[in-house]
Amino acid sequence: MKKAMIAMSGGVDSSVAAYLITRQGYDAVGVTMNLHHGEEMGITSENSCCTSKDIEDARSVAEHLGIPYYVFNYSDNFKLHVISRFVDAYRNGRTPNPCIDCNRYIKFDQLLKRAKELEFDYVVTGHYAITEYDEKSGRYLLKKAVDESKDQSYVLYSLRQEQLKHILFPLGSMSKAEARKIAEEQDFINADKQDSQDICFVPDGDYARFIEEWCGLKFENGSFVDLDGNFIAQHKGIINYTIGQRKGLGIAAKAPYYVVSKNLETNEVVLGSNEDLFSSELTATDVNFISIEKLTEPMRVKAKVRYKQKETDATISPLENGDVSVVFDEPQRAIAPGQAVVFYDGDIVVGGGTIV
Numbered sequence: 001m002k003k004a005m006i007a008m009s010g011g012v013d014s015s016v017a018a019y020l021i022t023r024q025g026y027d028a029v030g031v032t033m034n035l036h037h038g039e040e041m042g043i044t045s046e047n048s049c050c051t052s053k054d055i056e057d058a059r060s061v062a063e064h065l066g067i068p069y070y071v072f073n074y075s076d077n078f079k080l081h082v083i084s085r086f087v088d089a090y091r092n093g094r095t096p097n098p099c100i101d102c103n104r105y106i107k108f109d110q111l112l113k114r115a116k117e118l119e120f121d122y123v124v125t126g127h128y129a130i131t132e133y134d135e136k137s138g139r140y141l142l143k144k145a146v147d148e149s150k151d152q153s154y155v156l157y158s159l160r161q162e163q164l165k166h167i168l169f170p171l172g173s174m175s176k177a178e179a180r181k182i183a184e185e186q187d188f189i190n191a192d193k194q195d196s197q198d199i200c201f202v203p204d205g206d207y208a209r210f211i212e213e214w215c216g217l218k219f220e221n222g223s224f225v226d227l228d229g230n231f232i233a234q235h236k237g238i239i240n241y242t243i244g245q246r247k248g249l250g251i252a253a254k255a256p257y258y259v260v261s262k263n264l265e266t267n268e269v270v271l272g273s274n275e276d277l278f279s280s281e282l283t284a285t286d287v288n289f290i291s292i293e294k295l296t297e298p299m300r301v302k303a304k305v306r307y308k309q310k311e312t313d314a315t316i317s318p319l320e321n322g323d324v325s326v327v328f329d330e331p332q333r334a335i336a337p338g339q340a341v342v343f344y345d346g347d348i349v350v351g352g353g354t355i356v
Contacts, residue, residue, distance in 0.1 A: 003027045004168065005115040006124040007107060008062065008069075010054030011196065013126030013171055015061040015188050016179045020170040021124050022065050028124075030062035030069045033111060035078040035102070036201050057190040064188065074110055081105035083201060087211050093262045094338025095242050097155070097307070098199055104158040112163060122168045129153045130172035131164050134291075140164035142290050144347040147175040154307050157342045157352030158288050208240045222267030224251065227260065227276065235269050238262055244277055244334030258334075278331035284324045284341050284353030291350050295324060301343040301350055303328070305335050311344050324353055 004026040006018045022028050032055050055071060062069035082101045089096035107125060115123050128145035129152050140161050145151040159167070171179055183191040202210045212218055219237030226232055233251050235241065240248075245259040249271070257271040282305070289295060295318045302311035303326060313329040326341055335355060342352035 001027045003120040004122045004124050005120040006030045007111060008032050008058035010057035010190060012180055012183045012190055012193055015190060016182050017124055017126040017170045018061060018065055019182060019186055022067060028067050030058060030067050032058045032071045033106065034071050034073045034075060036075055060189045074106055077106055077110050087214055089338045090211055090239055093264045095336040096338045097340055099155045100340055103155055108159060108163050112166060122166050124168045126171055127152045127156060127169050128171050129156055129169045131167055131169060139291060142349040145172045150176050153349050154342050157340065157349055211239060220267060224271050225268050227270060227272050232271060238267055238269060241269050243336040277334045279335050280328050280331045282326050282335050282341060283356050284326060285356045287324050287351060287353030289351035291345060291348050301345060303341055303343050305332055305339060305341050316343055
């Protein structure tokens with residue numbers, strides 16, 4: 001009998017994934033990764049995760065399903081690979097996506113290693129995505145979920161072949177409504193629990209305050225300037241602003257200003273019009289390919305530069321240093337360094353990388 005380790009967050013999706021896996025006959029255990037001590041960090045939001053309530057909910061579902069349940073402490077790894085990367089990115093003017101790092105360095109690295117040590121065949125999560133083996137190419141594929149409104153393939157682009165071989169996503173072929181219906185029919189304690197929406201360790205959304213407290217420093221005021229370098233107004237610390245931002249600038253003007261770029265050396269935030277945010281090209285580094293082994297020549301794909309964006313036509317080309325050049329057919333708005341660009345061929349994830 002195949003053995004499956006189910007990552008249970010205490011939410012509906014991972015609970016239903018656990019139910020489906022047990023129904024399919026796997027020898028299963030449920031585990032919760034304790035990534036940070038939420039209450040110690042002042043985190044009690046229902047929109048967050050990793051609270052004691054989440055652990056209680058996950059344990060309740062595991063008991064309901066009659067499977068063993070354990071809590072693994074990965075808080076040190078989470079600080080090193082997720083929180084520290086998040087803080088460093090913002091301090092260096094980039095806009096990170098910590099969910100991608102959590103998947104890459106914790107869920108499908110640390111947890112998968114633990115599963116193999118304990119001789120489990122698979123790690124199971126409640127992600128909305130599909131994995132399958134392609135006989136023709138001899139490669140494992142990552143595909144979009146059937147319910148595109150819930151598809152999470154964007155945040156999974158870093159998965160490698162050896163990892164995909166040992167990962168199961170039971171929810172990939174169903175809708176969120178179907179998953180919640182199963183939770184209700186099974187009378188799970190968390191059947192009506194809302195999805196977490198925020199960065200789990202910054203549930204109030206005030207990432208600048210979090211970073212200042214984490215680093216023990218205060219980011220100095222500086223200048224808002226226009227595209228020609230002319231002074232507009234004073235800003236309240238460069239870390240408070242992201243590419244494409246309009247609200248919260250505190251500037252009265254006839255036409256709205258948008259954050260176009262940031263200059264850490266001069267502590268300046270460059271403002272412009274909405275039209276100034278559009279660009280047709282970007283360079284991606286730390287690129288991982290899934291459906292192909294390597295990019296050796298220009299390739300037509302669909303690509304997107306943020307999670308909730310619809311992918312659009314583009315050409316990707318290899319660069320000598322291993323990076324990838326991406327040229328869009330139509331200019332894209334607010335391409336932000338530090339975010340991910342992910343490439344698609346229909347519903348298949350070709351790969352992705354970090355925008356530089």
